Amino acid sequence: MAANKSILFLPGDGIGPEAMTQVRRVIEWMGRERSVSFDLDEDLVGGAAIDAHGVPLADATMEKALNVDAVLLGAVGGPKWDDLPFEKKPERGLLRLRKEMELYANLRPALCFEALVSASSLKPEIVSGLDIMIVRELTGGVYFGEPRGIEELPDGQRRGINTQVYTTNEIRRVGDVAFDLARKRSGHVTSSEKANVMESGVLWRQEITKLHQEKHSDIKLDHMYADNAGMQLVRNPKQFDVIVTDNLFGDMLSDVAAMLTGSLGMLPSASLGDVDANGRRKALYEPVHGSAPDIAGQDKANPLATLLSYAMALRYTFDLAEEADLVEQAVQNVLDSGIRTPDIMAEGTKAVSTSAMGDAVLAELDR
Amino acid sequence: MAANKSILFLPGDGIGPEAMTQVRRVIEWMGRERSVSFDLDEDLVGGAAIDAHGVPLADATMEKALNVDAVLLGAVGGPKWDDLPFEKKPERGLLRLRKEMELYANLRPALCFEALVSASSLKPEIVSGLDIMIVRELTGGVYFGEPRGIEELPDGQRRGINTQVYTTNEIRRVGDVAFDLARKRSGHVTSSEKANVMESGVLWRQEITKLHQEKHSDIKLDHMYADNAGMQLVRNPKQFDVIVTDNLFGDMLSDVAAMLTGSLGMLPSASLGDVDANGRRKALYEPVHGSAPDIAGQDKANPLATLLSYAMALRYTFDLAEEADLVEQAVQNVLDSGIRTPDIMAEGTKAVSTSAMGDAVLAELDR
Ligand SMILES: CC(C)[C@H](C(=O)O)[C@@H](O)C(=O)O
Ligand SMILES: CC(C)[C@H](C(=O)O)[C@@H](O)C(=O)O
Numbered sequence: 001m002a003a004n005k006s007i008l009f010l011p012g013d014g015i016g017p018e019a020m021t022q023v024r025r026v027i028e029w030m031g032r033e034r035s036v037s038f039d040l041d042e043d044l045v046g047g048a049a050i051d052a053h054g055v056p057l058a059d060a061t062m063e064k065a066l067n068v069d070a071v072l073l074g075a076v077g078g079p080k081w082d083d084l085p086f087e088k089k090p091e092r093g094l095l096r097l098r099k100e101m102e103l104y105a106n107l108r109p110a111l112c113f114e115a116l117v118s119a120s121s122l123k124p125e126i127v128s129g130l131d132i133m134i135v136r137e138l139t140g141g142v143y144f145g146e147p148r149g150i151e152e153l154p155d156g157q158r159r160g161i162n163t164q165v166y167t168t169n170e171i172r173r174v175g176d177v178a179f180d181l182a183r184k185r186s187g188h189v190t191s192s193e194k195a196n197v198m199e200s201g202v203l204w205r206q207e208i209t210k211l212h213q214e215k216h217s218d219i220k221l222d223h224m225y226a227d228n229a230g231m232q233l234v235r236n237p238k239q240f241d242v243i244v245t246d247n248l249f250g251d252m253l254s255d256v257a258a259m260l261t262g263s264l265g266m267l268p269s270a271s272l273g274d275v276d277a278n279g280r281r282k283a284l285y286e287p288v289h290g291s292a293p294d295i296a297g298q299d300k301a302n303p304l305a306t307l308l309s310y311a312m313a314l315r316y317t318f319d320l321a322e323e324a325d326l327v328e329q330a331v332q333n334v335l336d337s338g339i340r341t342p343d344i345m346a347e348g349t350k351a352v353s354t355s356a357m358g359d360a361v362l363a364e365l366d367r
Numbered sequence: 368m369a370a371n372k373s374i375l376f377l378p379g380d381g382i383g384p385e386a387m388t389q390v391r392r393v394i395e396w397m398g399r400e401r402s403v404s405f406d407l408d409e410d411l412v413g414g415a416a417i418d419a420h421g422v423p424l425a426d427a428t429m430e431k432a433l434n435v436d437a438v439l440l441g442a443v444g445g446p447k448w449d450d451l452p453f454e455k456k457p458e459r460g461l462l463r464l465r466k467e468m469e470l471y472a473n474l475r476p477a478l479c480f481e482a483l484v485s486a487s488s489l490k491p492e493i494v495s496g497l498d499i500m501i502v503r504e505l506t507g508g509v510y511f512g513e514p515r516g517i518e519e520l521p522d523g524q525r526r527g528i529n530t531q532v533y534t535t536n537e538i539r540r541v542g543d544v545a546f547d548l549a550r551k552r553s554g555h556v557t558s559s560e561k562a563n564v565m566e567s568g569v570l571w572r573q574e575i576t577k578l579h580q581e582k583h584s585d586i587k588l589d590h591m592y593a594d595n596a597g598m599q600l601v602r603n604p605k606q607f608d609v610i611v612t613d614n615l616f617g618d619m620l621s622d623v624a625a626m627l628t629g630s631l632g633m634l635p636s637a638s639l640g641d642v643d644a645n646g647r648r649k650a651l652y653e654p655v656h657g658s659a660p661d662i663a664g665q666d667k668a669n670p671l672a673t674l675l676s677y678a679m680a681l682r683y684t685f686d687l688a689e690e691a692d693l694v695e696q697a698v699q700n701v702l703d704s705g706i707r708t709p710d711i712m713a714e715g716t717k718a719v720s721t722s723a724m725g726d727a728v729l730a731e732l733d734r
């Protein structure tokens with residue numbers, strides 16, 4: 001008998017827990033109405049873990065994360081922990097999960113919901129219908145490279161050092177993910193680096209080019225310097241289908257792309273690793289937005305990005321495309337009916353609370 | 368007797384030379400009408416230098432650049448030289464100039480010309496009146512850090528390495544430039560890094576904070592992670608006055624900011640070093656746009672960014688604010704009268720050639 005489907009909830013800080021509460025309601029609905037049930041466990045990450053255990057991710061939590069089918073994370077961080085030393089900050093909990101689970105491929109869709117086009121700071125014709133997938137390398141580059149640190153110099157100065165490093169295999173495995181995704185989309189990959197300035201970018205470009213020739217020549221590939229990619233995202237984002245890039249450029253480009261849609265509160269992400277001996281692909285799902293401490297605990301947060309992250313888990317980890325479609329369609333319908341949390345409000349729409357948004361989604365699922 | 372004012376022209380590749388030709392005409396006008404004359408020299412950089420000398424910047428040219436008051440550069444690069452090895456690419460000529468002239472502060476205004484608001488992909492209310500100054504560190508960080516390169520690993524893989532490194536002094540001197548500029552503007556500096564992920568960013572934040580307390584506490588300072596800064600530029604760019612950031616983040620953020628204005632063909636930049644023993648501050652001026660090889664030689668290029676770079680030289684190197692104003696006002700008037708090169712055309716305006724744009728500017732200067 002196959003083991004039950006397991007999910008570890010890591011609500012984290014700020015609006016993370018409130019958003020997660022609404023996801024739980026949808027999960028219960030799934031068990032009730034679709035006989036799709038999960039073993040749910042919950043634990044602490046980020047500031048919440050610091051407060052309880054003195055570290056942003058306890059070893060026991062790490063252990064759990066390594067042994068479930070999927071992790072669903074809320075958000076980490078907040079002013080309370082801003083002054084902690086580097087190694088103790090809430091973000092380190094998230095970075096540890098990414099690294100030890102070896103989640104090397106971070107999928108960040110930048111999708112413009114038709115009902116929210118007007119929320120974008122860009123002209124409607126520039127973003128209407130926008131559908132980009134950014135594939136960001138997530139376990140390498142300057143985020144994890146050694147040597148790193150701050151050292152004292154003999155003359156009393158200090159020097160801060162980080163190392164950007166990529167190997168052939170690190171580049172190829174995330175490249176494979178990007179090409180495979182493009183094949184199910186519009187068949188176009190744009191690879192981005194600064195090969196005109198950085199040798200690590202030269203290697204990136206060479207390896208992606210080789211991989212393309214060897215295994216993915218059915219896909220259209222082009223290369224674009226990362227600064228230009230930032231510009232082109234602003235100028236004409238619909239020229240892109242899949243963008244594949246390194247950890248740091250991916251951090252920046254995916255945030256710019258997300259903001260084009262005007263609705264950060266709507267965007268989910270998936271971080272995927274390799275398939276292990278048990279046939280399980282390690283995976284963590286989380287919204288693109290942060291912990292928004294300024295509105296935490298006020299029942300104002302938008303739970304939809306976290307809910308759509310759960311939908312991504314249904315699709316990618318549990319192969320439940322139909323159920324994923326149900327959730328995504330319910331979200332779409334709620335938006336179309338003009339129901340909004342404050343962050344995506346516009347004229348002629350109705351601002352509702354986090355929990356009322358959850359109600360609305362459940363009502364749509366029930367129809 | 369004071370030496371004459373000297374400028375070295377480095378037209379470079381693509382549309383560089385055509386744009387520079389129009390600047391020469393304005394310089395001649397200055398000599399004729401305002402008795403402001405320069406010793407002009409001209410030399411090769413980028414692909415043009417590769418074709419002539421086999422290197423993207425000859426030693427003799429470097430020597431000249433070190434001995435003039437200001438360098439005015441067109442643009443470098445083009446498909447012809449794309450397949451050259453890393454160390455021989457056109458860009459290396461530009462990077463050598465920056466490094467050996469020690470041009471550590473790169474000033475990139477992102478200004479939205481009122482007549483061009485509609486050219487932006489952003490909504491008019493988001494960009495109208497936009498006036499940001501990005502101060503990018505230009506001689507440090509991952510652009511120049513050692514060790515760097517591509518190495519073979521025992522298992523047949525390769526590894527690409529670059530090093531991000533900043534010292535206290537490197538951070539402080541560019542910080543000073545940013546605070547001093549803010550004092551003449553709206554008194555607000557935003558410093559940007561990834562201190563949540565990189566120790567070099569932690570040092571950056573600490574040193575900027577210290578510098579602020581010691582010397583610039585009259586200025587409002589805040590810190591913003593670079594990914595968030597990219598988002599905020601798209602969401603609400605008018606929240607910024609001066610942004611100070613490192614070489615790589617500056618490369619990306621200044622390009623995103625430039626694209627917000629919708630008129631890359633309009634944006635100049637200045638790269639400044641320290642004042643030397645002769646009281647001379649090393650300086651290089653260049654447009655933000657690239658060499659646009661696709662339209663080179665067709666009399667279609669917009670010469671205004673290069674012309675405005677010359678205006679920045681008048682202001683910053685030669686202390687000729689009145690003459691700088693004249694040039695900037697002439698450009699403004701030309702735009703207001705609806706004259707446009709193809710890149711900034713809109714309904715109801717007239718597309719003219721590069722040389723006709725030069726004519727129009729001269730006609731305005733003559734009025
Ligand atoms: C919180 C932070 C460490 C993280 C990152 O830089 O990767 C975040 O910005 C992200 O993009 O998920
Ligand atoms: C041409 C290239 C080396 C350069 C850079 O990366 O600095 C360019 O993008 C710039 O911003 O001036």
